[in-house]
Amino acid sequence: MYFDNAATTPLNKGAMEAIQASFELFGNPSSVHGEGRKAQKILRDARTAVAKVLGAKPHEILFTSGGSESNNMAIRQGVKRNSHLGRHMITSQIEHPSVLNVMKHLEKKGFEITYLPVDELGNISVEDFENAYREDTILVSLMYVNNEIGAILPIQEIGERLRNTQTLFHVDAVQAFLHEKVVPHELGIDYLSISGHKVNGPKGVGVLFVNDETPLEPLILGGEQEEKRRAGTENILGIAGLKGAIENHDLEREVRHIKRLERGVLDALTQSTIRFSMNGDPEKKSPHVLNLHFPKVNNNLLLMRLDLKQVMISTGSACTAGNIEPSHVLEAMFGKGEERIKESVRISFGIQNTMDEVEALMSILIPIVQEIQNKHEGEKHGI
Numbered sequence: 001m002y003f004d005n006a007a008t009t010p011l012n013k014g015a016m017e018a019i020q021a022s023f024e025l026f027g028n029p030s031s032v033h034g035e036g037r038k039a040q041k042i043l044r045d046a047r048t049a050v051a052k053v054l055g056a057k058p059h060e061i062l063f064t065s066g067g068s069e070s071n072n073m074a075i076r077q078g079v080k081r082n083s084h085l086g087r088h089m090i091t092s093q094i095e096h097p098s099v100l101n102v103m104k105h106l107e108k109k110g111f112e113i114t115y116l117p118v119d120e121l122g123n124i125s126v127e128d129f130e131n132a133y134r135e136d137t138i139l140v141s142l143m144y145v146n147n148e149i150g151a152i153l154p155i156q157e158i159g160e161r162l163r164n165t166q167t168l169f170h171v172d173a174v175q176a177f178l179h180e181k182v183v184p185h186e187l188g189i190d191y192l193s194i195s196g197h198k199v200n201g202p203k204g205v206g207v208l209f210v211n212d213e214t215p216l217e218p219l220i221l222g223g224e225q226e227e228k229r230r231a232g233t234e235n236i237l238g239i240a241g242l243k244g245a246i247e248n249h250d251l252e253r254e255v256r257h258i259k260r261l262e263r264g265v266l267d268a269l270t271q272s273t274i275r276f277s278m279n280g281d282p283e284k285k286s287p288h289v290l291n292l293h294f295p296k297v298n299n300n301l302l303l304m305r306l307d308l309k310q311v312m313i314s315t316g317s318a319c320t321a322g323n324i325e326p327s328h329v330l331e332a333m334f335g336k337g338e339e340r341i342k343e344s345v346r347i348s349f350g351i352q353n354t355m356d357e358v359e360a361l362m363s364i365l366i367p368i369v370q371e372i373q374n375k376h377e378g379e380k381h382g383i
């Protein structure tokens with residue numbers, strides 16, 4: 001039972017078929033002969049398919065190696081584009097490391113970064129943004145949906161505020177794409193990152209939407225691929241798979257399905273006698289990410305006990321050589337060193353998950369949590 005879909009998702013049927021159909025296509029899309037043209041067609045069709053979902057022009061779709069590269073390119077090259085206007089940037093404390101570590105790197109180079117805080121529900125306030133915004137703010141980078149708690153950030157309001165300014169607006173939509181309706185032109189977004197493996201496509205492929213009005217210089221220099229915006233022979237199999245994956249999705253049906261799965265978990269927990277609460281704002285979150293606090297239940301222990309029963313969930317935070325680091329997102333919400341951080345886990349749903357799986361998950365998770373919480377109660381009373 002795999003409930004770690006915010007980490008990665010299995011390939012869907014569309015992706016598998018598209019990859020299989022391209023196995024024998026070995027042409028280099030930059031070649032002008034027949035084999036090259038076959039590869040070029042894959043690229044062209046995939047660009048059109050991604051553009052269609054985003055309500056963008058095919059020309060605005062740039063293929064990359066994934067979300068991390070897209071985030072790096074948007075921020076680093078956006079800063080280059082606008083560095084004559086100032087040295088201040090705004091992001092949030094709960095971004096993915098592929099944004100936060102770029103910001104830290106730029107801080108060392110003399111840029112000034114405001115990291116917007118979150119409240120206990122994981123929400124960012126537009127007022128805080130207004131207060132942080134300055135005349136010399138050259139770039140704002142915010143995620144659409146947070147990967148650990150599912151929080152939906154106020155992208156629409158901030159995009160509106162930034163419209164008709166020279167400030168560039170980058171949005172990491174890796175966890176939002178095909179979960180929420182994302183139309184960058186409607187939201188005043190200049191750059192938007194997407195990752196293939198979070199939407200049942202292959203790993204190592206992603207997209208950066210680059211608004212026609214705010215072009216970027218390439219991050220990777222070399223040949224003239226991607227209209228001179230990203231050098232390197234394109235990952236044709238990955239790009240074909242991404243197109244197949246996207247076309248296999250049906251956003252509205254999937255949102256309904258995933259909401260039902262999330263409701264199933266919450267109902268089962270509410271009907272049980274275990275103690276739990278949600279980390280995040282139920283009114284402002286995407287349903288595929290559900291972060292839960294089980295008081296007195298060490299998350300490492302719970303993960304291991306579940307893994308022994310072939311149930312896979314996560315803490316949502318980075319894992320280095322088997323050691324789980326405290327979540328920077330939960331730290332931003334509750335403060336460093338809070339017990340709650342070590343007692344929280346993330347269940348993230350995918351379209352392939354079923355209600356039967358949710359029932360099975362709950363029939364395994366609830367007794368384990370119950371046992372640990374009872375043991376703790378017993379110890380507290382000297383039993």
Ligand SMILES: Cc1ncc(COP(=O)(O)O)c(C=O)c1O
Binds near residue numbers: 006065066071146172
């Ligand atoms: C919000 C967010 N941004 C960026 C990334 C990085 O994407 P990729 O693994 O394709 O580099 C992830 C993946 O965990 C993510 O969740």
